Amino acid sequence: MPPVFAPPSDAALPLHVIEQNSCKDWLQQQPGYVADWAQANGFTGACGQVLLIPGGDGKPDMALAGYGTPTQRARRRFVLAAAAEKLPKGIYAIASGLDQNALETECLGWLLSGYRFGRYHSQSEMNAALVAPENIESAAIESLASAECLTRDLINTPASDMGPDELQAAAETLAQQFDASFSVIEDAALLDQNLPMIHAVGRASDRRPRLIDMTWGTSGPKLTLVGKGVCFDTGGLNLKPGASMGLMKKDMGGAATVLGLARMIMTAGLPLQLRVLIPAVENSVSGSAFRPGDVLTSRKGLTVEINNTDAEGRLVLADALTLADEDKPDLLISMATLTGAARVAVGPDLAPFFTDNEDDAAALSLVANASADPAWRLPFHTPYEAKIEPGIADLDNAPSGGFAGSITAALFLRRFAGESRYIHFDIYGWNPTAAPARPKGGAGQGARALFAALPKMLDL
Template sequence: MPLTFAADTDDALPLHVIEEGGRDAWLEDAPDRVKAWVSASAFTGGIGQALLVPGETGAPEAALAGYGTAAQRARLRFPLAAALPGLGTQTYRIASGLPADAVERETLGWLFSGYGFSRYRDQTPKGPSLVAPEGIDAERLEVLGAAETLIRDLVNTPASDMGPEALERAAREQADLFGASIEVTTGAALLEKNFPMIHAVGRAAAQEPRLIDMSWGSEGPRLTLVGKGVCFDTGGLNLKPGSSMGLMKKDMGGSANVLGLAHAIMALGLKLRLRVLIPAVENSVSADSFRPQDILTSRKGLTVEINNTDAEGRLVLADALALADEAKPDLILSMATLTGAARVAVGPDLAPFYATEDRIAEAITAASGPAADPVWRMPYHEPYEAMIEPGIADLDNAPSGGFAGSITAALFLRRFVTETPAYAHFDIFSWQQTSVPGRSKGGFGQGPRAILGALPDLLGL
């Protein structure tokens, strides 16, 4: 079901958004029958509260939605969405009470609440619809809804139906939708075209590894997005325990978020030249698996000692980043569900990122608040460079000791971007562990809206 606004009709009910403690003030100008009804209810304006107000015929003529206190709202990304389950299936128009600086964020949360992953069973929420409030860019918010749906659907789909072949199809669908060009290098051709680490990681799987290369736009600054497309990660010969393998269908979350961001860029018609690179593989176990202590030579010529086959994401990203860097675009952004260390550092809700320039970090951070897409800058801590240098090869894919795992992974990737000064890397989770207002349990977008909001500053759009 598309995440879109309802048509503006006379049947839309007025919705009044009321903060905790603001009920009595709102009732001062209400008709006596409304005062009696609301006063007799338990409605106080608390977060998640909703109340339908009947008209003279008994049918609802309006509704109230609790908005809580500022402290309560700070704990939720989309506070208004908490009231939606109590509003039935009617269509509403925001009539009063929603602060102007919160309208766009809260209406986006309302749209996101309409998502349900229904590929295998209809899970579309049967909730209320919203008429687009005046003054917002409704078309842009619907584009963000479509991008979010794409991301969630890709991440939620199990590896049985979302292997490298299906990920390629998803990219081709986006290319077809917007008239982008696409080239895919598959299997042995990866070796012929010098993508040896993508091939090494994916060669053990039934579906051949591949590099997806999509381009769109003919004018403006050049932006290259690189997304990790490990469609399932067993850990390779360093096999994960079952408890760690349970969510590995989402190990292609970087590619999903990159495709969602690309969808938004193309749908909005931004004046830039976009390139999307996705190394799509499965990290499987067979007689052809790459091994601990192997030394791989990357596209860039750097040699990499394999000390853990479960640190495969940085290997496939390295070859793709080297290709991106060769073209010297104005900005490279990589996204990956890369390290558990990032989750330990900032938890599942924040998107940690690294940036080679302060202006990149400042623009992304500034855009993250209005986009309801929280981020946190992490440091490229230079003294840790020695931790990724094993001695026998140029680089170590899994430094021993366990410290600073997200930072050392980011430092590893930075070694493959030497010709492009402007580079940022996101080490995301892209998974909601339990349902909360605006975000159902499962995959979700993490970082794309903050990046999208920052692009005008970063690229002079």
Template sequence: MPFVKATDAAIPLHVVEAEACEAFLTTLPDAARNWAAQQGFTGALGQVLTVPDAAGQPLMALFGFGTSAKRARSRFHMGTAAAKLPKGTYDIASGLSGRDLEEAALAWLLASYKFDRYRKPAVMGASLVAPKGIDAARIETIAQGEILTRNLINTPASDMGPQELEEAARALASEFDADINVITGDDLIPANFPMIHTVGRASTRAPRLLDIRWGTAGPQLTLVGKGVCFDTGGLNIKPGGSMGLMKKDMGGAATVLGLAHMIMGVGLPLRLRVLIPAVENAIDGNAFRPQDILTSRKGLTVEINNTDAEGRLVLADALTLSDEDDPELVISMATLTGAARVAVGPDLSPFFTDSDTHASALSKAAAQVADPVWRMPFHAPYEEMIEPGIADLDNAPKGGFAGSITAALFLRRFVESPYIHFDIYGWQPTAAPARPAGGVGMGARAVLEALPEMLGL
């Protein structure tokens, strides 16, 4: 739901911190103050109260903003107000400014998200007037990019295979007048994308490489997203409990498409390239096998010690391609390892980079836009763990230690350009303000905010 235009009928919404609640209430008319006291409004985080006028119509609405300590434990608090307030048009009248106001506005838009492709669309409730003092068009663009990511991840694999992911990429390219090229099926072999073809060849749905280009001037940014539309684990088949969420294994692709929407929508002055290896890791007579040795686009050989570590294989070929036109920055995003979830849980986006400058820019930006990230190390002493001896690289080192780091080190072998890798989850396990359970973007808003500093825009 976009912002709405201001009208005389808009209901003033006051955001009230717990510490300032008593003082705020003294500024209200007697009837409104008494009503708030009778309803027990204290400014506690998440409290919502509609104050009626003498005719019983809404005079104003109050939203409790709690204490700074309480707010620090979550984010997107205004999403609670958007969900709880009765139907109507609201205008934030007091209590927020600067970054807090931007976050509140975005939270309101994201709180309206419902994945209703397979059921009757939900009736939209409260709407918000575009707050004064923010770039409303930018916030709407960011929300649209996030909603694109959520919709792609939430769509089951029956309706989101490589072909459907291609269609989504084509729709995005068309929207922003970008160029797109797709290499499909057996054409991947003469085009020298052997590992993308190998991982996807067992599926009835052909593997492909999606390649979007936009912009004609400025530094080049290349985004690479893991597009494994469903992952059975291959011949190292996953147990049922681990396969249940594998529709989200294309979360990296969904996130870079959402990020690309944001970048093009706000018009960043750069040249953008988006590469997505789109495959389904299935089981058939021609599926690749444990102990196979594959030769990558870069020429490095890879021993397959687990067919369920397929994401790094398709990314490797795409990363090699990304490097071939010398971009100023390459960023990959992938739902790559369970080890990353063990390390930081589902809410943080771990990232790897050799650049302290890029790491600092990302961490600062993440704090500003409420999109938390955490730097992980490209730890050189672990390089030996991905060198099996029989081939150049091992796709699944034994031992179980440092799985996210060894996966990142594997990917780094295929990139010479400045490189950042995100090992994201792409899923909200339990509902939170403005983030219903299900697919979710991670890291994209932090990257968008950091790009001007990282690329000197």
């Protein structure tokens, strides 16, 4: 089902959201039967608790949802979703307990709780539907939820059904929905049009490499999004062990996330010129695979020594970033599931980003938590540039030593972003454990934070 609010209904049951610390005071202000029923059922306002209060006719008169304590809420996102997932079938309307900022976030969480990946196995729908509160931008929240569901679906789909062809089809469907221009450079044409590293990474697969290019909008500042679309990563000739290959269907999470962000932007009709570039490849093993020790020449003319074929994402992004920079965008953003080092640094829940622009960093930091999309700035530490300069070529795609792996990968990409104002996100794109509104599986990261920050960053 699409993530939408229920239409207004007289049958909607009032839902009161109760903080644990104020539960006793709230109950004392209610009719005696409410307090008695809550006490008899052990309702304390703890996170995730739900309780229906019966009226005189035995039918539910209201519903209560526990909202926990401030300390508990600080340790999780989408607190109300934990209760929403437990409510019995019905339509609910929030009657009290949430301020404006919390209301919008919790309504988003409620919609995201309804997400199911049902392509291969039927899934039961969520029981509880929510009427949109009158004082929120309901269409905007539905748009955020729909974009996240698109990203989740793309990442969750296994590589057998989400190769470069299928990723192209998904992007083209989105372009058609919003009347965006769409083009693809595929296979040998990548060499003809000077995108050699995209071709080199994808040439070993019978699912041919390509660059997807979507544009939308005719006026306003230029925003270009570049998403890593490695639809499966074996590691190439530096073959991954089986345990490391298990989640590689998500290696196109950067592409999935920029498509979700593009959907938000186009739905909102932001006054800008949007371009989305996705190098879509599969990093496979065959006689034509690129090799450790090879030296590749990029679109920019910089040569790159290949010291690990499993560091392929930065190669395909490099050519796409060079192409993007040639168009002189006002803001260039790349998103990629790029390094394990980023996970070691910040874990799976935070989206680390890099930028040299202090205003952009401040804008993102200001809105990330409020968007329930936490992000954390890591440095473009210029003294580490020497680590990506091997001597035999201009650049090394996999510096030895293991230190600062996320930073050196970001510095590698910065070389190809040219003079553009540039932000790079090194995301994980996956929830390793289930949480309210965030099931185990594919996840967008950084997109809502960027969407919230774009008006300030681009003076929209």
